[in-house]
Amino acid sequence: MKIFSAIKLSAFRSLKTWKGVLIVWLLSLILVSMVALPIKGVFKSGLGNSMITEQLKQGINLEVFTDLGTTFKGLVSFFKTGLFMAIVIGFLLNVFLTGGLFSAIKSSAGKFSVAEFFSASAKNFWSFLVILLIISAIILFLGILIIVIPLVVVGQADGPTEGIMMKTALITFSVFFLLLVVMLLVADYARAWQVLNDKSGYFRAIGFGFKQTFRTFFFSYSLMLILLLFQLLYGWLVLSILPGITPVSGIGVFLLFLLSQLMLIIKIMLKVLRYGSVTTMMEQKRQ
């Protein structure tokens, strides 16, 4: 019950931070558009007034791209660079904004203020960045330890069947996922602690994250598992709906754009719900 009350409470808080969610969404749209819109421009100019676009009506047609010749090579090159830049900037931007989101969702937060949101983002940026880098490094290490090494060992053994390889992969990925839940809990508790304590100390924050995770392991783990499964389910829903829709009219394309952006906003809301649930759990324990 405690879990669901935490989720319920944080759901209300998440809704209260809708402006923060919109800020995250808007900035991501601007960032990505800076990469995608020039690509669209070059693509349009490469196609000129050709009717070849009829070959794109059913989706991606590689022949059209290849026929662009050097234009296509330029597009690929620009896309690679642009994607890299978007990932780096997007990562830093998300780290920055997460500080604001955690701050806005805590119980002591009053009415949402954009100024306070950005102020909290700036204040927590470095701590959040280090926390995130450390947790990411641990996750990477776990990935190598749990997935890569067993698969390499099994693969190099004389004559493993494909079934054994697949079973090994399934088991190692499952174990990794279960441990990933723990690491996300640690990251979330650490960030929540950082925001609530107003102190800068990322190692202390991570230490708290571990302590809090294992102190309330059953509740925390169950909560995070439920939220992650919900997020995965939502991800599956998005993947099932969006890519398959291929509107052929301008209004259809616009509606698809609106739908995809709405789904993205819901995705960000679910993330905020997770942050809020962990923060609520922590606050409840403190009381």
Next chain:
Amino acid sequence: MKNLLFVLICYLVFLPYSPAQIVLKEPLSSRQTGYNIEASLDPVAKKIKGDMKAFWVNRSIDIVQNVELHLYLNAFSNANTTFNKESGEKPGNKDSEFGWINIKYITDNNGIDLIPFMQYISTDDNNIADKSVLNINLPNAARPGDTVYLNIKFESKLPSRIIRTGYSGDYFFVAQWFPKFGVYEPAGMRYSTKGGWNCHQFHRNSEFYSNHSVYDVKITLPKEYVVGSGGMLINEKDNGDGNKSSTYRAEDIVDFAWTAWPGYAVYKDQWKHVKITLLSPPERKNQVIRQFQAVKNALEYLEANVGPYPWPYLTFADPPAKGGGSGGMEYTTLFTSESFYGVPGYLHLPEMVTIHEFGHAYFMGILASNEFEEPWLDEGVNTFWEGRIVDHYYGINSGLIDNELFKLSDKSMSRLSYVGSESRQASSNSEFSWNYPHGTYGMMSYNKTAVILNTLMGIVGEATMNEIFHEYYKRWAFKHPSGRDFINVVNDVVVRLHGYKFGPDMNWFFDQTIYGTGICDYKVSGFFNGKVVLPEAVMVRNDSLQKPLSGSDSVSVYKSVVELERAGEVILPVEVLIHFSNGDNVNELWDGKSRFKDFSYTGNRKIQWVKIDPEYKIKMDVNYINNSLTDEPDRVPVRRLTNKLISFMQFFITFLSL
């Protein structure tokens, strides 16, 4: 008397593979060579001991002083063999990693030891480190009609890195494993100017050119091994010592290979008269139906459009992951597919490989062209048929990949490879397989050829193309056709069916495409609609829809001009479709010879759009984008793609901060 005795001995010795029909009702080829091999596999030493009796009949009018044999496994004997140099492969450092074939004993029909007459030759590149071709100067020259008999004891060591042939643990793919005759080509055969052996070294990109032969092969190996081969199983017995011996016979095939692995599961199916056996890792059980269906599709399509598959059996193997290097190979009645555990249903890669490798039973197996010298006639023609079969059965636009996110046809894949290559003009298709520059062998011999033949089909029509291949099969089955022989068939059939519509022959097409390096690119460079005064309106030229302009003095009259250009070197006839504002469509045919062509129309209608090759029949055209022009381009697909790209990147970035 002495001669009579000799003939009698020879008859008895070669009785097991005398022309008695076991597999086929009657011989399909001239059976110039034959092999009787007793082989035993040592799975620990990775060696095969062989005792072989082989013959070659001199059916030429030449007196032949020597024979040449392929000893392909020697390509894996050191780092400097032609095969290893061409592929950049290193055979390894340990003895267990090398591959080789040693002739322990060899005599002729008179019992004369031929070892002193043996000499390794490397006429392709004079590489003395390459010992993949053996020349034997015959003590007694072979006169016209003579048969040369060889008794050989050999030992073959398989290489540890499977590149077509070799072993991996307890998995064996045994190909190119025995001494095999080259092909003696008398003057005139395949347009050669003088008689001689055609026996090339083992190259990275080619290995097939042999006479159709009869094979009687007895394989002895531990009984837990499951064996598949290019022969029909005649007899299998338990030797009582932990080994079993299986006897196979194959008739009128160009090569004999086999595979052995204890882990194979065996599946059987039948298509008409053909008993089909599939050897596959048991984990891939759910792909068995797909594999069988693919091979049955290929049998059905090729029988209908090319000619019958004559053998009553067919074996194919889907190698386990550790034997992946042997995947995608062809030995006529035995071939290997390529797949992996859990391959999704929308990905038709296993079907594509199965259909391609089976197709070689026709293109190289039955129509035994020279892969070394004219790879396009083997791999290219086969890729053309692969594309047709795959797209016919699995989707015209989605033969290879049929996912709601992404679709790709097999024919498109070939065109992508050709159009997307920066070296597409580096050479023509008339090169020997090892002479293609800048890594263009695959693109040129497989894909460009398929694109060329699809273009030909676009010009002459599908029915004519099928008739061409029916005729090709009729004339050249179980013989050795050259590229020119194929083109002669094309010329005859096209003239027979179309008269001189395309000229007295189709050499102009092949000279530009197979034997040329030019590209094909037709473009619409522009169109315009200008208002004219009425008197000019009656001076209509090239207006196939010329209509009386009744009442046109009360409406606007336009002179519309379409400007077309030939941007590439290749000249092909192209169709042009012009659409007018009043809904009229005008079809024009341009012979494509001049560098530009204008079509003019006068009337109370304006041109809205123009398309060259509206049905995309000319697959060789390297740029479809400039094939059409409209004054109202449809931007919706571009917007949709951009929006999806934006959404995809946004979702991706939200994952980055945990």
